[in-house]
Amino acid sequence: MKSIDKYYEYILKNKRFSKEEEIxxxxxxxxxxxxxxxxxxxxxxxxxxxxxxxxxxxxxKLKLNLDKNNNEKQYNSKRxxxxx
Numbered sequence: 001m002k003s004i005d006k007y008y009e010y011i012l013k014n015k016r017f018s019k020e021e022e023i024x025x026x027x028x029x030x031x032x033x034x035x036x037x038x039x040x041x042x043x044x045x046x047x048x049x050x051x052x053x054x055x056x057x058x059x060x061k062l063k064l065n066l067d068k069n070n071n072e073k074q075y076n077s078k079r080x081x082x083x084x
Contacts, residue, residue: 004046014066020061024053 003024009015010025017025030038041049
C-alpha cells in the first residue's frame, strides 16, 4: 500500500500504523492544512511524494533508534558506574 493511501486511512479512518509513519502523517496533516503548502504538495508528482514520505519515515526511524540506543547506552553506563 502506498504511503499516501496509508495517510488517508490514518486521517479519515483513524487506522493505526508504525510510530514513524504516524509522526510523518501528523506533519503532513499540519502542512497540508496550510495555504500555499497544500497547493504545492498537490502539484508534486505522486511518485515523488511517495519518495519524500518514505525518506521522512526512514529519517525518523533512524533518529528514534539512535536516540533509543544512546539512552540505553547511557543508562547501562550509569548502572555500571554505580556498581563500581
